[in-house]
Amino acid sequence: MASRTVADCMTPRPSIADVSDTLLSAARTMASQDVGALVVQSDMRLVGIVTDRDIVVRGIAEGLGPDSTLSDVMSDRLVAVGPGDSVEVAVQVMRDAAVRRAPVVDGSVVVGVVSLGDLAVERDPESVLADISEASPDR
Numbered sequence: 083m084a085s086r087t088v089a090d091c092m093t094p095r096p097s098i099a100d101v102s103d104t105l106l107s108a109a110r111t112m113a114s115q116d117v118g119a120l121v122v123q124s125d126m127r128l129v130g131i132v133t134d135r136d137i138v139v140r141g142i143a144e145g146l147g148p149d150s151t152l153s154d155v156m157s158d159r160l161v162a163v164g165p166g167d168s169v170e171v172a173v174q175v176m177r178d179a180a181v182r183r184a185p186v187v188d189g190s191v192v193v194g195v196v197s198l199g200d201l202a203v204e205r206d207p208e209s210v211l212a213d214i215s216e217a218s219p220d221r
Contacts (some may be wrong), residue, residue: 089165089171091204092186092194096121099152101129106148108132119183121192122156128185128192153190159192162187163196169204172196 097115099108101124108120112134122130132152140146161179163172165186174199177183184212186194 086169086204087165088163088167088186088196091169092196094194096192096195098123101153104149105137106216108152109137120194121185121195122152128187130158130160131183131185132156164188165193170199173201196199
């Protein structure tokens with residue numbers, strides 16, 4: 083069996099926010115699109131990623147208001163992978179950087195996002211993490 087690539091398991095066309103967007107705007111985007119993370123760009127350039135947890139823990143819990151910007155809470159210590167990278171390379175890159183999600187870039191264009199859950203499903207579809215990752219979110 084041929085080695086699978088990041089393109090085989092990533093979420094394509096990720097939701098993108100601007101670094102100047104507010105926490106409220108980002109939270110509403112996440113809610114309406116049912117996603118837990120947004121890729122953050124500035125002048126069409128990848129500058130970070132923000133998660134729902136970032137908004138709560140780095141934002142609200144620290145006293146920031148809904149009009150604060152993503153630049154205040156986003157993770158800007160990025161690791162990215164390419165769509166042609168093997169799943170094993172993505173696992174190692176994310177393990178080394180201790181991140182749960184990585185933007186997938188083709189040149190300078192963000193083409194997807196890959197998560198630990200995506201990689202778990204790809205590597206071991208019978209694992210507990212794979213089961214949780216593929217389950218419908220509770221409402």
